[in-house]
Amino acid sequence: MPRSSWLFGPALSLCLLPFAAVAQTPPDCAKPSGRAERTICASADLKVVAEDMATLLRDTLGNTSNDDNRDAIERAQKAFLTERDAACADKSTIPACRALYEKRTADLAAQNSAAQKKLATVVAGIPKDAKAAAAALQRYSGAPAKAWLVYLHQSGAVAVPDKDATVRRLVDEILNQGLPKDPYLLEEMANLGDVPSAPLSTSLLFLRHVLSTTEMDAPCFLFTKHGQPAFEAFGAFWGNARDETPGLCSPPSSLFDLPEWKAVSTHMDPAIEPALVERGSIRHGYERQFEVDDLQATLVPSTLLEAPMSAEAKKMAEQRGRAVAAFRSWSDFDVWPEKEYRAAVNALPAAITATSKLYREKFKLNPQTADQAARAAADRFIAGRLGLIMPDD
DSSP: OGGGGGGTTTTTTTSSSOOHHHHHHHOOOTTTHHHHHHHHTHHHHHHHHHHHHHHHHHHHHTTOOSSOOOOOHHHHHHHHHHHHHHHSSSSGHHHHHHHHHHHHHHHHHHHHHHHHHHHHHHHHHTTOHHHHHHHHHHTTTTTHHHHHHHHHHTTTTSOTTHHHHHHHHHHHHHHHSSSSSHHHHHHHHHHHOOOOOHHHHHHHHHHHHHHHHSSEEEEEEEHHHHHHHHHHTTSOOSGGGGOOOOOEOOOOSSGGGGGGHHHHHHHHHHHHHHHHTTGGGGGGHHHHHHHHHHHHHHHHHGGGOOOOOSSSHHHHHHHHHHHHHHHHEEEETTSOEEEEEEEHHHHHHHHHHHHHHHHHSOOOOOOHHHHHHHHHHHHHHHHHHHHSSSSOO
16 A cells, blocks of 8 residues: 655644644654664664654554544653754764663653553443444544544444445545554455455454554454454454454353363364464464454354355355364374373363253254254364364364
8 A cells, every 4th residue: 555645745844733743753864864764873773763753652642532632742742852853963872762662661661651552542432322422432543543534334233325435535544644654454454355345244353453453352342242253353364463453352151161171172282283383473373263253253153154255265164164074083092092082082072061051041043053062162162172183274
């Protein structure tokens, strides 16, 4: 995506720009202004620190509501720049200059975390009053709030007169002004195509990508309201450490915390844990899918019986089928000792029975559907773990 809107055209004088815009701009090392900027531009480390701080300032201001004290953040930044100009006078001051930047960055990071918690509280109010939440989100300028507005409009929770134009404007602002300069992330977001004309699943994936740049979690209501599309959007996507974000909500209890499932885990984990280490960064994708499978089986078990929607989910379902088949005829006892394998097989029926009972009582599923969903939950549990120790295709 073009990033030209992050830059100020040569015809604009910095003195004509609002302070916040100037403060969020790292030194222009093609034309450094003043001794401090020349010092920063002469140090590769300082340049990175200055760029990171400018991004953090932008995010902090964007995640702070207009109702909160944004002016205080800007005043503190102005004071920092004054102190920086005095402290970063020449190359001999580089250590002190770096320490000053690190302190300011730490202060901003704390403010940004606090701001995101407040924003998360606004988001948590969506199920109760989506219109009120949308009105509150309008008072933010950052990418996360705008992404939630995109979701509200695309899901139909909050209507606007010209939905497509509104959503398209929000998406453009997010892509051109509100995201890190991460080529991989931007490429994947570009691959989503025209979000306003796409199905809700695309909007959910768009939201997932934006939230991955924050400390905010995907709330449980996304999954209970939208089911399969939400589980697919927030599942394993990258196959590496990027899959650690965004975080997922934590329901009060997990299906797989039942003692019957713990008994199965006891006989699988000794073989699985070394495999997680051997997989390196790829393990994050597996771990992400563990989390999503757990959440799906815990929150909306009926969706376990739905057909996969996306191409990635269909591929994952095929892999899951192969893993379940391998479990039923396991013979590689060097990787998973036969004694532990047999014990897991023997413990599994009790776990399925306990799950079916839970689904009947808590989710009011009829007995046949509860049994089917319980077996599907077992397939997720087994396949997600066994895939780690099976040979790669």
